[in-house]
Amino acid sequence: MALSASAALLAELVAFDTTSHLSNLELIRFVAARLQQAGIDVDLVYNAEHTKANLFASVGPKERAGIVLSGHTDVVPVAGQAWSSNPFQAEVREGLMYGRGTADMKGFIACAINTMLQAAALEVHTPLHLCLSYDEEIGCIGVRGILDVLKQQLISPKLVIIGEPTLMRIATGHKGKAVYQAVCRGQEGHSAMAPQYTNAIHIASRVIDGITATQTRLANQGAQDAAYDVPYTTLHIGKINGGKALNIVPNECVVDFEIRHLPVDEPQALIEEVHAHIETHHAHALPWLDIAATNQYPGLDTPITVDALRFLQDCLPEPHPVGKITFGTEGGLFTQALDCPVLVCGPGSINVAHKPDEYVALSQLDACDAFLSSVLQRLH
Numbered sequence: 001m002a003l004s005a006s007a008a009l010l011a012e013l014v015a016f017d018t019t020s021h022l023s024n025l026e027l028i029r030f031v032a033a034r035l036q037q038a039g040i041d042v043d044l045v046y047n048a049e050h051t052k053a054n055l056f057a058s059v060g061p062k063e064r065a066g067i068v069l070s071g072h073t074d075v076v077p078v079a080g081q082a083w084s085s086n087p088f089q090a091e092v093r094e095g096l097m098y099g100r101g102t103a104d105m106k107g108f109i110a111c112a113i114n115t116m117l118q119a120a121a122l123e124v125h126t127p128l129h130l131c132l133s134y135d136e137e138i139g140c141i142g143v144r145g146i147l148d149v150l151k152q153q154l155i156s157p158k159l160v161i162i163g164e165p166t167l168m169r170i171a172t173g174h175k176g177k178a179v180y181q182a183v184c185r186g187q188e189g190h191s192a193m194a195p196q197y198t199n200a201i202h203i204a205s206r207v208i209d210g211i212t213a214t215q216t217r218l219a220n221q222g223a224q225d226a227a228y229d230v231p232y233t234t235l236h237i238g239k240i241n242g243g244k245a246l247n248i249v250p251n252e253c254v255v256d257f258e259i260r261h262l263p264v265d266e267p268q269a270l271i272e273e274v275h276a277h278i279e280t281h282h283a284h285a286l287p288w289l290d291i292a293a294t295n296q297y298p299g300l301d302t303p304i305t306v307d308a309l310r311f312l313q314d315c316l317p318e319p320h321p322v323g324k325i326t327f328g329t330e331g332g333l334f335t336q337a338l339d340c341p342v343l344v345c346g347p348g349s350i351n352v353a354h355k356p357d358e359y360v361a362l363s364q365l366d367a368c369d370a371f372l373s374s375v376l377q378r379l380h
Contacts, residue, residue, distance in 0.1 A: 006365050007097060010110035011090035014099035020074040023051045024134045027073055031055060031113060031132065038120040045146040047134070054146035055132040059119040060379070066127030067375065068160040069112040070330065071346075072136030072143070075101040081356035095362050102360040103348030108163025111347065111365060115372040119379070126379040129157070136330055139179065139295040143330045147337035159308040160334045161375075163346030165353060165360075166325060168367045170312055171344040173324040175228070175260045176299030176332060178267035182207045182255040182291045184242070189249040197249040201242045203289055204253040206282035210274040211235050211257055217273075223264045227324040233261040235270070260328075263301050267293075298332030300342055308341040315374035317367075325350070345371070 003011070016027035032042045035057050045054045060066060078087045078100055085091045087100040097107075112130055119128045131150075134142035184207060186200030215235040224231045235257060242253025259267045271291060278285055302309070304322060313319060327350055331342040347364035 003092070004362070004366060004369065006110045006114050006369050007362055009113060010097060010102065010107055010360075010365065011099075013106040013110055014090040014101055015088055017088050018074050018101070018134075019077050020135055020137045021077075024073045025051065025053060028053045028055050028132065034113065035116060035130075038117050040116060040120050045149055047142065047145065052134040052142060054134060054142055055130070056146060056150065057116060057130040058127055059116060060124040060127030062127060063155065064125075064127055065155045065158045066129055067379065068129040068131055068157050068334070069115065069163065069372070070131040070133070070160055070334065071105050071109040071112060071163045072133045072330065073106075073109070074134050074137050074142075075104065075106075076137050076354045078356070083356045085357075087356075087358075092362070096359040097362060097365075098357055098359045100358055103165045103358055104350070104353035105164055105346060105348070107165070107348050107360040107365055108346040108368060111368040111372055112163060114369065115376055118373070119376055122376070122380050124376070124379045126158070128376065128379055129154075133330060140297040140328070140330045140333060141295075143333055147333060151337045154338065156338050157340045159311065160331070160338070160340055160342045161312070162329045162331045162334075162342060162344045163368075164325070164327070164329050164344050165346050165348035165350050166344055167349055168316070168345060168347055168364060168371060169320045170309065170316070170322050171325040172302040172304055172309065172322055173227070173300045174326070174328055174331070174344070175233070175262060176267075176297060177328050178259045178261065178296035179294045180257055180259070180271065180291055181294050182257070182289055184253040184255065184289045186249060186251045186253070186288065188251040191247040191249055194249050198288060200250045200253040200288070203285045204240065204242060204255050206278055206285040207255055207274070207289060207291070208237060209282065210277040211237060213277045214270055214273050218265075223262050225262055225324070229326050233259065233265040233270070235259050261299065263299050267296065297328060297330070298336060300329065300331035300335065300344070302335070302341050302343060306341045309343060311378070312343055312345065312375075315371055315378070317370070
């Protein structure tokens, strides 16, 4: 079966192993060369070590407000997953293309690149931009560097389209995320005399009690947004590491947790609530622990009244309900940096992302091509 141009390009992109702990430079240079061959202006913004880069490309008059197509180039690891085919060699079976990143989110990137190539052959009066970032999967890290540059050089866009997998339905929002680490200290000693020492794991249990108490309050009495599958702010403990041997009282235990919050809930206020619970019920633990933020990104809450939403709806063949998504994106960072509306719409399903045998339906790529072609026609 002959593949569409976007599907064929996606197969090439999948072959680049851009797992977040690796460099993305080979993929970025491949994309830059493809765009530059068509006469498209391309700028790269590197990390401090010059091991990774963001890419920004433009077609059309830069002095006018345009539309940005945005995607991240990194993918999550495949280690320990039972794939039925090579995750970095795209394989098509029964109308589905399998491979790491096919849905999240190299499928959209392939469609966006081809749209940029088409735009280069036209005289577009409204500019079309492409922004590719690194390290989104580990906390939306890479895009911050290029946004610092763009907010100085770029007129505030009419619209940013984040092409995360939504099955080609428009999403206007998602929760923000804040990541914390609680370092709990103790005193090493022989377990035969355990009561004489402070146990770091016991201190960690007091932190966990404070976190779960705040979560219970939010679930029962906190703000609610029915547009989300989980309509309230959540606190989630994802990792605990403590102790060296059973017969040693542990002197350290580290608890990693996150807050995925509605716009009305301020993470720092929730951390203070956790502290207050510990102070009230486990005051002895406070001198033995420190809670620090390690990363965060804002939520997205684009008003449904913006003209950009109606514009995007007109580019889709069928009117779908506008909703919100459970996972995070770089969208809120774009809103903060560029003061512009941001919407999420892209091919594939988040339900297959991060899993073995990740795939995107070829029909979804076709739908994305048609969608972006409609966007381009309105810019021409």
